[in-house]
Amino acid sequence: MSTAPIILFVYNRPDHTLRTLKALENNNLASESELFIYADAAKNEQSKAAVEQVREIISRNWKFKTVTLILRESNCGLAANVIDGVTKIVKQYGQVIVLEDDLVTSPFALQYFNDALELYRHQDQVMQISGYGYPVKDIETLPETFFFRVANSWGWATWDRAWNHFNSDINNLTDDFTADQIHQFSIEGKENFWKQVKEFKAGKINSWAIRWYASVLKTTD
Numbered sequence: 001m002s003t004a005p006i007i008l009f010v011y012n013r014p015d016h017t018l019r020t021l022k023a024l025e026n027n028n029l030a031s032e033s034e035l036f037i038y039a040d041a042a043k044n045e046q047s048k049a050a051v052e053q054v055r056e057i058i059s060r061n062w063k064f065k066t067v068t069l070i071l072r073e074s075n076c077g078l079a080a081n082v083i084d085g086v087t088k089i090v091k092q093y094g095q096v097i098v099l100e101d102d103l104v105t106s107p108f109a110l111q112y113f114n115d116a117l118e119l120y121r122h123q124d125q126v127m128q129i130s131g132y133g134y135p136v137k138d139i140e141t142l143p144e145t146f147f148f149r150v151a152n153s154w155g156w157a158t159w160d161r162a163w164n165h166f167n168s169d170i171n172n173l174t175d176d177f178t179a180d181q182i183h184q185f186s187i188e189g190k191e192n193f194w195k196q197v198k199e200f201k202a203g204k205i206n207s208w209a210i211r212w213y214a215s216v217l218k219t220t221d
Helices: 016-026 045-058 076-092 109-119 169-174 181-185 191-203 208-220
Strands: 004-008 035-040 068-071 094-102 156-159
Touching: 004 016, 004 076, 004 191, 016 045, 016 094, 035 045, 035 076, 035 169, 045 068, 076 094, 076 156, 076 191, 094 109, 094 191, 169 191, 169 208, 191 208
Parallel strands: 004 035, 004 094, 035 068
Antiparallel strands: 094 156
């Protein structure tokens, strides 16, 4: 089994980035994994110093199989950075593990992601492997891993066959959602994800994650 490439998205949080990289480097499969670090450029003068600190940190001699730095020359913003990075790497490798700079992984995270990517590679109803567990009721009664139909952005992995369904056009994606689909999308009214859709349409937020979740729901519904 070949290990999946890892993408890490960073910007202007040096302390977070350092913690994330140290934890990731401590993973059992780190030395066998290719790491791609997408570093966004400063949005304004106030961000420049922190961005430079982050770039110094990611340039250190980290102990992965390879480390490739993608240093943006102008500010993309998180959504555009993630969409571009995931699309390119998953197309090249067929699978990918995606992290952001505020995540601290366990030493077994890469093993978990790679095992699950291999196990569910050809299961079309499985669109994402999640590293985050929602605080569901009676979670202690569930097995260590279980199926949940909500996609999330806090440490995840996927395949090209799933990411091919990603639709960045929020109107095309959601305008035909039925009342039942909206209810399901919001986890039967327990979590108001639909509010994020409306905020996106109103120009109040620019979330790649809400579009990914909507793409997943529409593909597997």
